[in-house]
């Protein structure tokens with residue numbers, strides 16, 4: 092094995108050296124997230140053996156049944172991040188309001204928003220799931236606890252975004268605005284090792300990912316786009332392959348590597364789609380656009396949207412730039428085939 096292994100910790104420190112004013116707070120915060128990811132990975136991979144399968148009798152703020160592993164992942168993220176002195180507050184998809192830093196711990200200059208276990212309804216079927224995180228600098232007074240204002244920043248203000256996909260191996264993929272880098276957890280010595288430097292998404296999709304059972308409930312322009320990608324035309328490499336896991340982190344991770352477009356449109360059943368702006372759409376948008384792709388709500392950049400509430404949902408079209416631009420043309424009615 093080559094001596095110059097690039098671990099996630101080393102990569103983050105190298106990133107820190109690019110910013111002379113860096114204090115090391117961000118590096119410490121990322122190391123805390125890295126610890127949480129390792130712990131969630133262990134429990135996710137052992138779910139069948141530990142008492143963490145199945146549902147609790149709780150319903151979360153999203154109105155979804157709370158899986159035991161949801162609770163574990165949420166608690167692991169909060170306890171890993173609440174004492175390091177790097178955050179002024181945090182917010183979780185699993186909790187209604189913002190999460191304050193306990194009084195006994197120092198307040199930091201960052202905010203972390205996360206979906207602790209996305210796709211968790213798939214856990215009992217051993218389908219890949221993921222953790223998504225998004226980091227901003229606080230915008231309120233430095234010496235006071237963070238507020239909801241610190242959490243409702245537009246996605247283009249993110250200083251870091253990342254996800255962990257717990258699949259055949261555990262991978263952490265992140266960006267700080269200097270490209271997208273993937274690290275695979277080596278369980279033999281418990282380190283995330285650089286395995287996918289400078290990930291770039293293919294400009295054109297080979298795959299489309301959408302839950303087609305919602306077809307009848309979509310706007311006709313969206314229906315026209317799905318009809319387009321399914322039509323046979325060798326010159327334009329159609330039909331695209333349909334791949335949908337129902338676990339966004341896994342679907343977008345695959346599309347990031349192979350080229351693809353992921354769609355969760357608005358529908359007559361869900362006026363703003365299903366996915367959450369600050370916990371899912373914004374971090375994935377930062378990553379995919381840093382990899383050369385595009386993320387849109389169908390009418391404009393996801394990361395330009397100013398959030399109005401923590402659990403705000405947003406239609407999401409994300410992936411290979413050529414295809415996201417095309418679906419926007421369909422949605423504007425500029426093309427029908």
Ligand code: P6P
Pocket residue numbers: 209210211212302337338339340365366
């Ligand atoms: P549907 C999982 O619950 C999730 O939030 C995403 O991970 C996934 O892409 C989506 O919902 C699946 O939703 O309606 O297709 O089952």
